[in-house]
Amino acid sequence: MSAQIVATQPSIEVNRVAASYAERxxxxxxxxxxxxxxxxxxxxxxxxxxxxxxxxxxxxxxxxxxxxxxxxxxxxxxxxxxxxxxxxxxxxxxxxxxxxxxxxxxxxxxxxxxxxxxxxxxxxxxxxxxxxxxxxxxxxxxxxxxxxxxxxxxxxxxxxxxxxxxxxxxxxxxxxxxxxxxxxxxxxxxxxxxxxxxxxxxxxxxxxxxxxxxNHEWDTRPPPGGSDDATGMAHKGLIVTLLVTAMMVLLANMSIEPIITVYIAQLGVPHEHLARMAGIVMAASAFGSMLTSARLGSLADRVGSNKVIIGCLLVTALLMVPQAFVTQWWQLAVLRGLMGMSMAGMLPAVAKGVRALVEDRKTGKTLGYLQSAQFAGQVIGPLIGGQIGAWVGLRDVFFVTAVLLVLCAWLNRWANRQDTSLLAPHRAG
CATH class of the missing domain: 1.20.1250.20 (MFS general substrate transporter like domains)
Structure with missing residues (x-):
């Protein structure tokens, strides 16, 4: 009996190591x-x-x-x-x-x-x-x-x-x-x-x-049957699209940053209250995102990342447009809060989609590129918003950002038609 128990120990250890990283x-x-x-x-x-x-x-x-x-x-x-x-x-x-x-x-x-x-x-x-x-x-x-x-x-x-x-x-x-x-x-x-x-x-x-x-040996080993490079290349177009989408989320949120104080001043806010009102408006989108981030992430688990990403892009673009026509600072704050609620689901859905397309041993590196894309959006957004606000007009910043979001939604739809791996909810998660 004791010999049988000893004999089973290596098998148990092999099964533990052979399990995926997430399973372990x-x-x-x-x-x-x-x-x-x-x-x-x-x-x-x-x-x-x-x-x-x-x-x-x-x-x-x-x-x-x-x-x-x-x-x-x-x-x-x-x-x-x-x-x-x-x-x-x-x-x-x-x-x-x-x-x-x-x-x-x-x-x-x-x-x-x-x-x-x-x-x-x-x-x-x-x-x-x-x-x-x-x-x-x-x-x-x-x-x-x-x-x-x-x-x-x-x-x-x-x-x-x-x-x-x-x-x-x-x-x-x-x-x-x-x-x-x-x-x-x-x-x-x-x-x-x-x-x-x-x-x-x-x-x-x-x-x-x-x-x-x-486990370094197992978690860095190519999957059975050879390298996973072919799998990554097969989804390359969709992965790039998801990285662009991550950048666009932060770009859309940050495009108003350089003009927000000036824009609020045009709405009649006294100079001594500008900083406080601008801070409220800036914080509104983050607060809205806090309210719905987990819920929209859970929705991506149920219906698939692709649907959540495209839906959130279109709703965010729709909420961008009325921000150009507000007459009171609080109207802008409310719209930015609603926009934050719609944007909240995109980044978790994008990260979830990336994970579905990449083997576990390369997930960290690919999610690192995803983080870089987000920070690039934080840099590009204010640059675009500032230039448009200075040379075209403050209200045009919202229109241009809305158009970019719609184009990004179309790009996601097109990319997913080329690569159907995220169309079925069970394959997106």
């Missing part, structure tokens, strides 16, 4: 999702809380003229997103080779250290470089997307990614609020040390409580 981590993914939401929330709070006082810090570091302060503030804020966009595919590739948890730990520790160092900057150049390094070595939310997107069961991945996005969105909302009063308590430089400490807590929670069953 089935017992952990919900707890890991909760920790990832917490970590994404804390890191985004720390990164975004400098918005209210960034111009003041830039001035302290040597910028003297108003134009120089505005210019360097924009460069310093965007440097982090640029850094993340550049390295997200690399970290995703390393996550495929060495596991998802190490990338979360790396991002949290790196951001905690660099965030604290920002509080020691002595020149504007140092501030920009440190913000860039924060993006290059950080990206906790991106690493969390890779982990959740690969660990959650395929039939629940849309919902899980939707829940994860709530952490990042809420962090981006609350961060500026915290940054509005924290410098009065600890000083501007002290605020960065507090932010670094908060991220350090997220790092410790990640180290001690995230569980992962990763």
């Amino acid at each position: 981590n089935e017992a952990y993914w919900k707890r890991n999702l909760a920790i990832a939401v917490f970590g994404s929330f804390t890191t985004l709070v720390s990164l975004s809380m400098l918005l209210p006082f960034l111009p003041l810090y830039v001035e302290q570091l040597g910028a003297r003229t108003p134009s120089a302060i505005v210019q360097w503030s924009g460069i310093a804020f965007g440097a982090t997103f640029l850094g993340t966009a550049l390295t997200a595919p690399l970290w995703g590739h390393l996550a495929d080779r060495y596991g998802r948890k190490p990338m979360l730990v790396r991002a949290a520790i790196g951001m905690a250290v660099v965030m604290s160092l920002i509080g020691t900057a002595h020149t504007v150049t140092q501030l920009v470089l440190l913000r860039l390094v924060a993006g290059l070595v950080g990206g906790y939310a991106s690493a969390a997307t890779v982990m959740v997107g690969t660990q959650a069961p395929r039939e629940r991945s849309g919902w899980a990614l939707g829940v994860l996005s709530i952490g990042a969105l809420s962090g981006s909302l609350i961060g500026p609020l915290v940054g509005g009063f924290l410098p009065d308590l600890v000083g501007i430089r002290g605020t960065f040390f507090v932010g670094g400490g908060v991220i350090a807590v997220a790092a410790l929670v990640t180290i001690f409580f995230v569980r992962e069953d990763f």
Whole structure:
């Protein structure tokens, strides 16, 4: 009897390893999702809380003229997103080779250290470089997307990614609020040390409580029958379309950013209230997304990613148009909130669609490219909106963005007709 028990042990071990990555981590993914939401929330709070006082810090570091302060503030804020966009595919590739948890730990520790160092900057150049390094070595939310997107069961991945996005969105909302009063308590430089400490807590929670069953030999091995390169090439057109869609989501949301204060001023808002009203309008879309992100992600699990993506693109385009005709600032805020609700389902559905098209051993790298596409949208959106607003007209920004969204919906429909892998709900998840 004892010999029989011993003989079965290798077979049990082989079956455990032979199971897919998601199957082996089935017992952990919900707890890991909760920790990832917490970590994404804390890191985004720390990164975004400098918005209210960034111009003041830039001035302290040597910028003297108003134009120089505005210019360097924009460069310093965007440097982090640029850094993340550049390295997200690399970290995703390393996550495929060495596991998802190490990338979360790396991002949290790196951001905690660099965030604290920002509080020691002595020149504007140092501030920009440190913000860039924060993006290059950080990206906790991106690493969390890779982990959740690969660990959650395929039939629940849309919902899980939707829940994860709530952490990042809420962090981006609350961060500026915290940054509005924290410098009065600890000083501007002290605020960065507090932010670094908060991220350090997220790092410790990640180290001690995230569980992962990763087998380097099995999880990096090509599927039985040869390489999966042919599978990737077969879906290349649809994967590129999904990356373009991810970029378009952020482009549409950010296109109004450069003109929003001027646009609200044209609606009759007194100058002394412009900043507050503009902040409300900017936050409205993120708040709307928080309300529906998980629900629309769950809908993608039931009906398929393709339907949710196309539907959300068209509804968002429709909601863009009346924003050009508002007469009160609160009307714009309501429409932006509704637009956020319709946009919320696109990113989880896109990530879910990407996972359905890529083998597990390459999912991290591909989701890294997805993160880069999103950050590219954050950069391109304000550029397009600013140029159109300056040379054509403020209201035309909404019309152009609506047209781009409709074209993106058509592109998704066309690409899915060429590749029917996402038309059936059970194959989309």
